[in-house]
Structures are given as C-alpha cells and as structure tokens.
Amino acid sequence: MEKIKKLILDTVKDAVIEEKQILTVTVSWDKLHLLAKTLKDNAELPFDFLVMLTGVDRGETLGVNYLISSSTDISVEVILKTDAADRENPLIYTVTDLYETAHLNEREAFALLGIRFINNPDMRRFFLNSDWTGFPLRKDYDPNPELNPVSIESKEIIDITPRIMEVDGKLVEDTANIFEADDYIINIGPQHPSTHGVMHFRTALDGEIIKKIDVHSGYIHRGIEKLSENLTYPQILHFTDRLDYLSANINRHGLCMCVEKAGEIEVPERAQYIRVIMDELQRISSHLLAWAAMTNDLGATTAFIYGMREREHILEIFDKTCGGRLIINQNVIGGVMFDIYNEFQQDVKAFIPYMREKLKEYDRFFSHNVIALGRMIGIGNMTKEETISYAVTGPAGRASGWSCDIRKHQPYSIYGQVDFKEVIRTEGDSYARYLNRLDEIEESLHIIEQLIDNIPAGEICAKTKAIIKLPVGEFYQRIETAKGEFGVFIESRGEKQPWRLKFRSPSMALVSIMPLICKDEKLSDFIGIGGSMDYVIPDIDR
Amino acid sequence: MELKNVKIKGIANEDFNDNEYLEDYIKQIEASGVNLVFGKLDELINWGRSNSLWPLIYATSCCGIEFMATAAAHNDFSRFGYEVTRNSPRQADMMIVCGTLVHKMAPLIKRVYDQMAEPKYVVVMGACAISGGPFINSYHVVPGIDTIIPVDVYVPGCPPRPESLLYGLMQLQRKVKLEKFLGNKQR
Numbered sequence: 001m002e003k004i005k006k007l008i009l010d011t012v013k014d015a016v017i018e019e020k021q022i023l024t025v026t027v028s029w030d031k032l033h034l035l036a037k038t039l040k041d042n043a044e045l046p047f048d049f050l051v052m053l054t055g056v057d058r059g060e061t062l063g064v065n066y067l068i069s070s071s072t073d074i075s076v077e078v079i080l081k082t083d084a085a086d087r088e089n090p091l092i093y094t095v096t097d098l099y100e101t102a103h104l105n106e107r108e109a110f111a112l113l114g115i116r117f118i119n120n121p122d123m124r125r126f127f128l129n130s131d132w133t134g135f136p137l138r139k140d141y142d143p144n145p146e147l148n149p150v151s152i153e154s155k156e157i158i159d160i161t162p163r164i165m166e167v168d169g170k171l172v173e174d175t176a177n178i179f180e181a182d183d184y185i186i187n188i189g190p191q192h193p194s195t196h197g198v199m200h201f202r203t204a205l206d207g208e209i210i211k212k213i214d215v216h217s218g219y220i221h222r223g224i225e226k227l228s229e230n231l232t233y234p235q236i237l238h239f240t241d242r243l244d245y246l247s248a249n250i251n252r253h254g255l256c257m258c259v260e261k262a263g264e265i266e267v268p269e270r271a272q273y274i275r276v277i278m279d280e281l282q283r284i285s286s287h288l289l290a291w292a293a294m295t296n297d298l299g300a301t302t303a304f305i306y307g308m309r310e311r312e313h314i315l316e317i318f319d320k321t322c323g324g325r326l327i328i329n330q331n332v333i334g335g336v337m338f339d340i341y342n343e344f345q346q347d348v349k350a351f352i353p354y355m356r357e358k359l360k361e362y363d364r365f366f367s368h369n370v371i372a373l374g375r376m377i378g379i380g381n382m383t384k385e386e387t388i389s390y391a392v393t394g395p396a397g398r399a400s401g402w403s404c405d406i407r408k409h410q411p412y413s414i415y416g417q418v419d420f421k422e423v424i425r426t427e428g429d430s431y432a433r434y435l436n437r438l439d440e441i442e443e444s445l446h447i448i449e450q451l452i453d454n455i456p457a458g459e460i461c462a463k464t465k466a467i468i469k470l471p472v473g474e475f476y477q478r479i480e481t482a483k484g485e486f487g488v489f490i491e492s493r494g495e496k497q498p499w500r501l502k503f504r505s506p507s508m509a510l511v512s513i514m515p516l517i518c519k520d521e522k523l524s525d526f527i528g529i530g531g532s533m534d535y536v537i538p539d540i541d542r
Numbered sequence: 543m544e545l546k547n548v549k550i551k552g553i554a555n556e557d558f559n560d561n562e563y564l565e566d567y568i569k570q571i572e573a574s575g576v577n578l579v580f581g582k583l584d585e586l587i588n589w590g591r592s593n594s595l596w597p598l599i600y601a602t603s604c605c606g607i608e609f610m611a612t613a614a615a616h617n618d619f620s621r622f623g624y625e626v627t628r629n630s631p632r633q634a635d636m637m638i639v640c641g642t643l644v645h646k647m648a649p650l651i652k653r654v655y656d657q658m659a660e661p662k663y664v665v666v667m668g669a670c671a672i673s674g675g676p677f678i679n680s681y682h683v684v685p686g687i688d689t690i691i692p693v694d695v696y697v698p699g700c701p702p703r704p705e706s707l708l709y710g711l712m713q714l715q716r717k718v719k720l721e722k723f724l725g726n727k728q729r
Contacts, residue, residue, distance in 0.1 A: 127646075127682075128646070128682070129645070129646055136681050136682075141681075143681050145681075148645065150645055150648050150683065150684050150689070150690075151645070151648065151649060151651040152648050152690055153648050153649055154649045154650070154653055155649065185599060188648065191600060191650060191654060192629070193599065193601075193629050195599075197602070197603070198602050198647065202705070218644070218646045219602070219644065219646050219647045219650075220602050220642060220644060220647070221644055221682050222602055222642055222677040222680050222682060222683055223643060223644065223677070223680040223681050223683070224677070224680075226680065226681065227677065227679060227680055230679075238676065242603065242604055242676070245603065245604040245607060247605070289607070289610075292614075297705060304614065305614050305615045306615075308610065308614030308615055308616070309614065309615035309616060311611075312611070312615065312616040315611070324609055325608070325611075325703060326604060326607055326611075326701055327604065327700070327701065374658065485685075506579045537603075538602075538603040538641075538642075539606070
C-alpha cells in the first residue's frame with residue numbers, strides 16, 4: 001500500500017490521502033483521469049477493475065466516487081473521489097477509455113444527478129426518458145408529479161446522442177448518431193419473454209447477423225436509492241430483496257453486513273451459520289432458475305419444467321422457515337429474523353443427495369445434447385481482458401478465466417472457515433458459463449454439507465437499538481451473489497437515514513457486455529447468449 | 543342465473559369469497575333480460591372460453607418469477623386451461639400484469655392492451671401493480687395499473703403465492719362464465 005500511496009503522490013502532488021476503512025484519495029476533477037490512468041497502467045498491481053462508480057450530491061458540490069480494485073487481487077481497494085467545480089454545470093472527465101464498464105455507470109450518474117462526463121461518446125440519460133425534468137438524486141430535486149406526469153403516449157425513439165468532447169483543449173458540445181443512416185433496426189424488448197425482464201435492445205441487423213446493439217433501460221426503474229434516503233436502515237432492507245429477487249437473501253445479507261460493519265454490531269455465530277446456509281440455498285435456486293430459463297431460451301421447454309421442479313424443494317424449505325417463498329425477509333440488522341424450524345436439518349440433508357442425483361440427470365439429458373452444444377460452444381465469446389474491463393463478475397466472469405469470487409478473496413461471514421472450490425473455466429463461451437453454474441450448485445451443496453450439522457446454539461439476533469444511527473463516514477461492502485459481485489455503498493452523516501445509498505448491480509455489467517459479445521453473432525443466438533449471462537433487470541434499474 | 547350455479551373445476555363454490563361484484567353483475571344482466579335460446583348458446587361458448595384462457599405475460603419484476611412457478615411443475619396451471627402462455631398480444635385472451643409499472647413503461651402497457659383482441663381481461667398480480675406497493679412514493683412509479691387500463695381481478699401479495707394467483711384466475715373464470723354476449727337483449 002505504501003508503494004501505491006507514493007505512486008499517487010508522484011502523479012498528483014496535491015492529492016489528499018486518507019486512511020479510512022479503504023484508502024481514500026481526493027483529487028480535483030481535472031486530475032482524476034490522469035490518476036486513474038496511472039493506477040491502471042501500474043505494472044506491479046494494475047487497478048484495472050472499476051467496481052463501483054457512484055455519483056453523490058455532497059450538498060455544496062456534486063461529485064463522483066470510484067471504487068477501483070485490481071483483477072489480480074480483488075481484495076485490494078482504493079477509492080478515488082472528485083468533485084465537479086460547478087454545481088450548475090457539473091463536468092468531470094470520463095474514464096470510459098480506461099474502463100468499459102463506466103459507459104452505463106456514467107450515463108446513470110448523468111440521468112440521476114446531472115453530472116456530465118467530458119469525452120464520453122454517449123451522454124443520453126440512462127433509466128429516465130430524455131425529457132425528464134430535474135435530476136432525482138439531487139437533494140434539491142422537486143418531486144412534484146405535475147412536472148413529470150405519467151404519459152401514455154408512445155414516443156418515437158431518437159437515436160441521436162448529445163455529447164461533450166474536448167477538442168484541442170476546448171470543450172465542444174455536439175451530437176452523434178448511434179446507428180448508421182441505412183441500418184435495419186429491430187427492437188428486442190422491452191416486453192419480450194427472452195430478455196429476462198424488461199430490457200430493450202435496439203438491434204441493427206445485417207441479414208440475420210447482429211451489427212450493433214444499443215441498450216435502453218429504465219423500464220422498471222423504481223428509484224430505490226432515492227426512496228432509501230427517506231427511510232431508516234431497517235426499513236430499507238426489503239428493497240434489496242426486490243433488486244435481484246433471485247438472490248434476494250444474499251443481497252439483503254450484503255446490506256445488513258454494511259450496516260453492521262458501520263455500526264459495529266456483532267452478529268451471533270448461530271445467525272452467521274443460518275445466513276450462509278440460506279445464502280447457498282438461494283444461490284442453488286437462482287442457478288436452477290438460470291439453468292431452466294437458459295434451456296427454455298434454447299428451445300428445451302421440458303428442461304425448464306425440470307429446473308423449476310427442483311427449485312420448488314428449496315422454496316418449500318424457505319416457506320417452512322419464514323413463510324416466504326421467493327422473497328424471504330430472513331436477514332435483519334444484527335442477525336436473522338426467524339430461527340430454523342425443528343426438521344430444517346433433516347429437510348436440507350434430504351435435499352442434498354436429491355439435488356446431486358438431478359445434476360447427473362441434467363448432465364445426461366442436456367449438457368451433451370448435440371443441438372444444445374451447437375448453440376453454446378464457441379458462441380458469445382469474451383476474453384479475460386474484456387471481462388475485467390466490463391467488470392463482469394460471477395459465473396460469467398469466472399467462465400473467462402478471471403478468479404473473482406468475493407467469497408474466496410475477501411471472505412465475509414463464515415466463508416473463511418468452509419472449504420469450497422472456486423469454479424473457473426477459460427473458454428469464455430456460453431457453454432463455459434452454463435457448466436460453471438451447474439458446478440457451482442455442486443460447490444454450494446458442499447458448503448451446506450459442512451455447515452448443516454454444526455449450527456451452534458445461541459442467539460439468532462444481536463440486540464440492537466430501536467433506532468440505528470450510523471457514525472459519519474462512507475462504508476462499502478461487497479458480497480458474492482448468484483449473478484456476481486453485489487456492492488453496497490452507504491454515506492452516512494450520523495442520521496438514522498443514509499445520506500446516499502448505492503447498490504452495485506452485477507447484472508448491469510452483464511448487460512453492458514452484451515453488445516460486444518453479440519456482435520457478428522446470429523440473431524437467434526442473441527437469445528441463447530442472454531440466457532447464458534443470466535441477468536435480472538430490476539437489479540439494473542433499481 | 544345464480545352465482546352458485548357457476549361451477550369451476552377444482553374448487554367448491556363455497557370456497558369463493560368476495561362475491562358482491564359478481565352478484566351485482568348478474569343483477570345487471572338479468573335486469574336487461576336474457577334471451578333463452580341465445581342465453582344457452584352463450585353458456586356453451588363461455589364454458590369453452592373459460593377453460594382455455596390464454597394469458598399474455600406482462601412480467602416486469604419479482605411477481606413474474608412466481609408466475610413462472612405457477613406455470614411450471616408443482617403448481618401447474620395448465621390443469622385449468624391456462625397452459626398456452628402467449629407472447630403476442632393478438633393471440634391472448636387475458637393479460638397478467640406481474641410487477642411494478644413505471645413512467646417509462648406506461649405507454650407500452652397501453653399499447654399492448656390496445657393490441658389485444660376483444661373480449662380481453664386483465665389480471666394484476668402483486669402490490670406494485672395494484673397500487674405501487676412499496677414503491678408508491680417514488681418519482682418514477684405509476685400508482686396502480688388501473689389508472690391506465692381497466693382491471694378485472696386483483697391478486698394481492700408481495701409477491702402473491704401461486705395459490706393466490708390460481709384463486710384469482712378462477713375468479714376470472716367465474717366472470718367469464720357469467721357473461722352474455724349473444725343472449726343479452728341490450729346488445
């Protein structure tokens with residue numbers, strides 16, 4: 001870390017370095033790009049993984065926090081902070097030339113906070129309609145519904161983007177076309193069963209070959225981050241379940257851990273065990289649904305029914321524990337809400353051999369099917385470099401040879417004590433992603449097996465104050481969900497509500513790489529690739 | 543016609559709650575008079591229609607997964623004739639709206655609804671679609687789908703269990719069985 005600090009000070013002399021939970025570096029807005037570039041090009045420990053890009057309204061100014069990490073060791077973290085000089089016309093240099101994942105994140109910051117990024121080739125609003133009045137995440141946003149009434153009139157989609165470029169040291173505002181004039185464009189989505197939610201892909205075709213994809217999102221943008229700013233911490237918890245609802249419990253675990261870390265709340269060991277067992281069950285159910293949906297996308301409807309059938313067994317265990325099936329409301333700050341029921345261990349132990357049996361069955365009837373193989377092997381290839389630049393984590397990232405499992409690299413809860421293998425493949429195609437998921441189910445079963453008989457007795461929830469106030473500061477927490485790395489950022493000003501809450505969505509990275517890996521593939525394979533990526537749209541839109 | 547004569551497969555008549563709406567509907571039909579011959583023909587057609595309602599899935603978020611669970615093994619709503627989920631509005635009899643509706647989506651749901659052929663029905667599933675649910679205070683959420691399109695059946699829950707959705711769909715079957723298109727003299 002000393003070397004990194006020296007490197008930062010050599011690059012930008014007036015950088016302010018603070019030793020907090022994570023090394024935090026504050027620089028002026030015109031120096032940020034230089035610093036990020038130096039850190040990325042650092043040969044010894046390249047900071048080439050942009051984990052989170054968070055726009056923040058700091059009151060006086062508008063700023064951006066970048067949480068960067070290294071692909072070689074994702075437990076190393078540095079936060080870069082910068083503020084725009086002018087609140088009326090906030091400008092910051094883009095980092096899209098360094099990190100591809102910044103494209104959608106910067107567009108999100110523009111839509112929600114009005115920060116414009118110089119040299120970003122596409123500065124349309126993400127999530128919101130282009131005629132939206134105001135920037136919702138600013139503290140002075142006017143929520144009057146008359147300013148933004150609900151309209152049922154269909155609008156023409158305009159494929160022209162405004163942008164602000166630096167040419168010979170001067171800032172020039174101009175526009176650019178997304179598509180060429182004679183492109184043949186079809187809309188896939190927003191309401192299409194194989195987009196796994198309400199995603200809108202504007203696709204330019206050359207015959208049946210995909211030329212270019214333009215991603216539109218926001219068809220399920222519920223403004224969770226803004227809503228959270230007016231709610232207390234325990235009240236926010238249920239929103240995480242409704243982000244990536246397939247990893248509901250894991251997301252909620254992440255937010256609970258972030259609050260517990262900030263508030264220095266000790267979680268009883270019994271609760272830790274219950275949390276991890278539930279997380280792994282949830283991961284299996286998510287992978288089963290992903291498997292089922294992918295086979296359905298490839299045309300195997302029977303396989304879809306099989307996957308859902310096995311999933312019901314897990315949902316039954318959830319149902320008996322807490323009464324919920326999909327969204328289980330199990331984690332609370334300080335522990336879990338419900339203790340396990342008497343036959344819990346028995347049920348889970350019965351499920352493990354059953355699931356192993358079924359995994360063999362899946363392997364037998366689908367994983368080597370000639371038609372399925374033809375639609376998966378060599379389709380949707382992504383290299384390790386692309387994966388890192390687009391910040392694609394989870395089974396998809398590990399299918400391209402990138403070791404990015406947070407459970408291994410930054411063990412949280414009791415993951416340090418259990419033995420499991422990080423499933424890594426290097427092919428980077430749809431088939432590698434498909435197999436990764438099935439292998440991860442096996443690893444999850446292995447984790448549960450180790451824990452299920454050793455659940456210690458004791459409390460299930462720590463005593464917390466009725467009103468939880470976090471100390472002033474910025475808190476980050478990263479956690480491994482079924483889709484990849486989920487992140488929570490809380491900026492607290494000592495109140496019972498957060499000043500700013502941001503979730504890092506693993507699905508956003510998965511969607512952002514779709515235009516790249518679908519290029520020059522057939523249109524029908526687009527559906528299969530989407531299935532292999534397994535994104536959940538409400539997680540992106542928040 | 544009386545409500546207790548409307549038979550739905552798989553559930554006893556006494557098990558239905560909240561019958562006022564349908565009873566009012568029967569009174570309304572009877573007040574305008576029913577032709578005997580065409581009325582019987584209606585019953586035959588409705589028997590067919592109510593047992594083959596093909597849904598258009600309008601799944602935006604979490605409830606869509608519970609809808610899938612209802613459709614798949616274990617719950618299997620094809621037992622009641624909902625088997626063929628359609629992805630084209632022109633082939634669907636009813637729309638199941640599962641999930642939150644936001645500003646950006648509002649024009650699209652109206653358009654899809656307009657594209658469906660008559661007679662068409664709308665079932666809303668989950669608190670978000672009914673009223674905005676936990677997100678009602680948001681700047682970008684429409685407080686209820688009934689502000690945009692007419693709704694036949696509301697299925698509460700967050701998300702509703704498959705059993706609730708099945709109950710809601712059976713309520714819709716009852717409504718379909720009562721309708722008079724040919725026999726109603728005012729038509």
